[in-house]
Amino acid sequence: MRCALLVLGLAEKQNLCLSEQLAGAEFKIEVIAYKNANNLTNILKMVNVDCVLLYHQAGQFDAFEPLKIIQNLAPDCGTVICVDDCQPNFIRQAFLKGVDDCIIQHEGVELPKRIIQIVKQKKRKKLSRTINAELELLRAVMDNTPALVMVCDAETSLFISFNQALNRFLDLSNEQIKSRSYFHISEQFESTSDWFRFVEQVKSSGHLAYEAYLKNHSGESIPFEFDCSMTQINESNYLLFNGMDISRLKVVQNELVELANRDPLTKLRNRRGLADEFERLIKASIRSKNCLCLALFDLDNFKKINDQYGHDVGDQVLQDFASVLCSIVQRPLDLVVRAGGEEFIVIMLNGSEASLLNLLNKVIEKTPLSTQPITTVSGGAIFLSSIDISYEQAFKLADNNLYQAKKQGKNQLVTQYIQN
Numbered sequence: 468m469r470c471a472l473l474v475l476g477l478a479e480k481q482n483l484c485l486s487e488q489l490a491g492a493e494f495k496i497e498v499i500a501y502k503n504a505n506n507l508t509n510i511l512k513m514v515n516v517d518c519v520l521l522y523h524q525a526g527q528f529d530a531f532e533p534l535k536i537i538q539n540l541a542p543d544c545g546t547v548i549c550v551d552d553c554q555p556n557f558i559r560q561a562f563l564k565g566v567d568d569c570i571i572q573h574e575g576v577e578l579p580k581r582i583i584q585i586v587k588q589k590k591r592k593k594l595s596r597t598i599n600a601e602l603e604l605l606r607a608v609m610d611n612t613p614a615l616v617m618v619c620d621a622e623t624s625l626f627i628s629f630n631q632a633l634n635r636f637l638d639l640s641n642e643q644i645k646s647r648s649y650f651h652i653s654e655q656f657e658s659t660s661d662w663f664r665f666v667e668q669v670k671s672s673g674h675l676a677y678e679a680y681l682k683n684h685s686g687e688s689i690p691f692e693f694d695c696s697m698t699q700i701n702e703s704n705y706l707l708f709n710g711m712d713i714s715r716l717k718v719v720q721n722e723l724v725e726l727a728n729r730d731p732l733t734k735l736r737n738r739r740g741l742a743d744e745f746e747r748l749i750k751a752s753i754r755s756k757n758c759l760c761l762a763l764f765d766l767d768n769f770k771k772i773n774d775q776y777g778h779d780v781g782d783q784v785l786q787d788f789a790s791v792l793c794s795i796v797q798r799p800l801d802l803v804v805r806a807g808g809e810e811f812i813v814i815m816l817n818g819s820e821a822s823l824l825n826l827l828n829k830v831i832e833k834t835p836l837s838t839q840p841i842t843t844v845s846g847g848a849i850f851l852s853s854i855d856i857s858y859e860q861a862f863k864l865a866d867n868n869l870y871q872a873k874k875q876g877k878n879q880l881v882t883q884y885i886q887n
């Protein structure tokens with residue numbers, strides 16, 4: 468470390484003495500000396516001075532004037548006033564005006580040591596000011612981010628530190644939040660052992676990415692994507708959370724799933740995931756000792772409609788038929804599916820065989836559709852009673868019946884009862 472010392476108010480001879488005195492200092496002190504303070508403003512603008520040593524001698528320049536200039540132009544520069552003999556009033560005033568140190572020349576004080584102390588003190592203050600300014604900037608960044616930034620005690624899950632996004636989310640003051648915990652606002656924990664399991668997971672993996680729902684100020688559950696890691700300060704463990712609100716993403720995700728599962732023309736669901744759902748339903752039917760019905764419907768001579776009236780009319784017929792199906796098969800657990808082309812699947816659970824058959828017959832009766840061109844439909848169905856078969860097997864059996872219906876002249880339903 469080097470130190471630039473500006474000395475004001477010493478004659479040349481005295482200066483030499485001072486330089487000798489400073490030569491043995493802990494680090495190199497470069498001396499710039501002027502007899503008076505006349506040129507101080509310019510010097511401070513040109514030279515980076517660490518400390519100014521002002522010699523106050525009665526009858527010479529007023530030390531307080533240059534002190535003011537230094538405090539204005541170089542606030543990080545140390546200031547030391549050297550007086551001939553003890554002048555208590557002057558010294559008191561000097562400290563009141565903000566000088567860093569006052570030295571009485573004849574007291575044999577170790578001048579280099581004092582100067583270095585002042586310079587170090589000033590540098591420390593400057594450093595802490597810089598650090599505080601940086602921290603303030605970081606705080607501003609944190610408070611302006613929409614993400615939840617939170618620090619929790621790993622033992623208690625109490626909030627230790629957080630950004631304003633959490634105040635906004637919970638609509639609570641800092642004090643109120645500090646008496647709450649992550650455990651209470653997150654829906655991922657049912658018991659405190661869940662919390663400790665979570666802490667262990669973060670500890671062992673070092674970093675955890677997960678999704679969780681948090682309750683906001685009005686009790687709504689909001690989905691978040693979190694990054695969580697752990698840090699240790701003074702032997703206490705803290706969890707650091709960074710969470711993004713993903714509710715909009717979830718809406719889009721659900722819309723995409725909905726889009727992927729729906730037929731755009733008829734708005735009926737498509738056959739995606741149907742096999743899994745059928746297997747779940749057949750197990751439910753066996754458990755509840757209910758009959759399960761799988762029916763296939765296929766519009767008759769549909770190609771002719773397209774050829775004769777065009778695809779737009781064909782599309783309209785498909786939509787009309789979908790409406791007929793939905794008006795007849797209405798129970799929430801029933802499934803109406805467009806299997807592709809002019810083929811539709813109906814799966815119904817709950818109800819006697821007779822009532823389900825009645826519904827299927829209604830589909831045949833209500834088609835021909837009232838709209839032009841006249842269209843009829845054929846159906847093939849199976850009724851499964853206490854029998855566990857796969858979707859593919861069931862579909863094949865119903866398809867055989869549909870084939871029979873077409874073969875026997877169309878516009879009719881062929882059914883089959885299968886039981887264990």
Ligand SMILES: Nc1nc2c(ncn2[C@@H]2O[C@H](COP(=O)(O)OP(=O)(O)OP(=O)(O)O)[C@@H](O)[C@H]2O)c(=O)[nH]1
Binds near residue numbers: 781782
């Ligand atoms: N307009 C329209 N036509 C479709 C759509 N999907 C499939 N088709 C048509 O449906 C027709 C099905 O013809 P086929 O499989 O020969 O059946 P069909 O004429 O109904 O004969 P049968 O089933 O024996 O009564 C084809 O011409 C396809 O192009 C669609 O989304 N819109």
